[in-house]
Amino acid sequence: MKVFKFGGASVSSIERIENLRNLLQGFDGDQLMIIISAMGKTTNALEKVTEAFFAGNTKEALHLFDGIKKQHLTTAKYILVTHFNACLAQLNDFFTEVEWLLHDKPVREFDYYYDQIVCMGELFSTCIISHYLNEFKVYNSWLDVRDIIRTDDNFRDATIDWEYSAAKVTAMQQSWQPAMGTPNQKENPLIRITQGFIGSTDENESTTLGREGSDFTAAIFANLLNAESLTIWKDVEGVMSADPKQFADAQLINELSFDEVIEMAYYGAQVIHPKTIKPLQNKGIPLHVKCFLDAGLPGTTIYKKQVKNLPPIVIIKQNQALIHLHSQDFSFVGEKPMSLLYEIFGHRKIRPTLIQTGAISVQICLDDKAEKIDQLAADAGSIFDIQVEKGLSLLTIRHFNIDLLNTMLTGKEVVLRQQTKDTVQVLYR
Known part of the structure; x- marks a missing residue:
């Protein structure tokens, strides 16, 4: 059993959908669980629908959704012939589910409506891709992941009910018994296709697992299916030492440990989505990151093995804000104030990118999101005087060397620096 995950870029055009089919034909005879994201920028488009609906702009929301419908119907018409009517019927059921909601008025929180609407992108894409593959005799069965992955009702960042989900996966496996020697049968296919990013509560309300949560979904299935491996297919060679769009000399890293990838995600x-690694590490399931544009490239393998002599790994986060917190009564910033800050982080879902403490002050770097900064200031204002510095960038280099660091900081004004044996972080303007 292998688990494959394809992101939105891999199904963003007719040519890439055809490429997906060709890629899968190279795995004829393998038992595959395939997770597919929404096509292209569909998630962003559905977010705009949700925002218009919640603001009370029903007409605009319906207009925006109609554009999304037409895009998917155009794709289906172009790539399907014999399976078009069946695909259309399934898509219409999904369209109706959204339009029924959009004709109502919002009476619950935004995050609830976000999940009910945005989750549809994955359902649209997998519906079309499943019918397309079946038409070309890459036989598969389509699954609604909401029938399998159970979560709580923490909308937009739902927590998995592992026990319930495991039972559903076990039941699915028991019904999945392909006849030996006859792979890729129409009646009993070796391939299952489902969605990433989404789940469902025990009230059958759709939930999402956080942005980029499709990687996490794939890891959940790999864990519960005891898969031999998980492969995440991307439009790059594999894991690179830096963003190749920013650094032309970025190099492919052939091997990484689970520990290293978690550190990279943290910074x-x-x-790789930060939640992805734990389900794999717990069962020692290797993760492959490969290029869907050229499946013959070696890609990157991530596993328990400790990998030595890694090159410097460069991560730059733009649009950072530095929050200066100063004790109002000049008392030490000890256990109680820090406990309060971490309570605020948890309650407000604030994820600092860097924290530095002094005797009577704390400096917190985080993504420059006005809402989060205002919440932090309001909650911490009772014991701290607060100043905010914006327009900053955060450079992190794992396995750094001084020459590289100095080169990257040329012409930059350093605001704050932290350094350990393996990692240096510099906030600069």
Whole structure:
């Protein structure tokens, strides 16, 4: 059993959908669980629908959603012939689910409506791709992940009910018994296709697992299916030492440990979703990051093995704000004030990118999001005087060397610096 995850970029055009089919034909005879994200920028478009609906602009929300419908119907018409009517019927059920909601008025919190609307992107894409593959005899069965992955009702960042979800996966496996020697059968296919990013509560309300949560979904299935591996297919060679869009000399890293990838994700690397690693590490399931544009490239393998002699790994986060917190009565910033700050972080879902403490002050770097900064200031204002500095960038280098660091800081004004044996972080303007 192998688990594959394809992101939105891999199904963002007719050519890439055809490429997906060709790629899967190279795995004829393998038992595959495939997780597919929404096509292209569909998630962003559905977010705009949700915002218009919640603001009371029903007409605008319906207009925006109609554009999304037409895009998916155009794709289906272009790539499907014999399976078009069946695909259309399934899509219409999904469209009706959203339009029924949009004709109502919001009476619950924004996050609830976000999940009910935005989750549809994955359902649209997997519906079309499943019918397309079946038409070209890459036989598969389509699954609604909301029938399998149970979560709580913490909308937009739901927590998995592992026990319930495991039972559902076990039941699915028991019904999945392909006949030996006859792979890729129409009646009993070796491939299952489902959605990433979404789940469902025990009240059958859709939930999402956080942005980029499709990687996490794939890891959940790999864990519960005891898969031999998980492969995340991307539009890059594999895990790179830096963002190749920013650094032309970024190099492919062939091997990484689970520990290293967790560190990279913690510091802001956009390669692997932070939640993805734990379900894999717990069962020792290797993760492959490969290029869907050229499946023959070696990619990156991530596993328990400790990898030595890694190159410097560079991560830059733009649009950072530095919050200066100063004790109002000049008392030491000890256990009680710090406990309060961490309570605020948890309650407000604030994820600092860097924290530095002094005797009577704390400096907190975080993404420059006005809402989060205002919440932190309001909650911590009872014991701290607060100043905010914006327009900053945060450079992190794992396995750094001084020459590289000095080169990257040329012409920059350093605001704050932290350094350990393996990692240096510099906030600069």
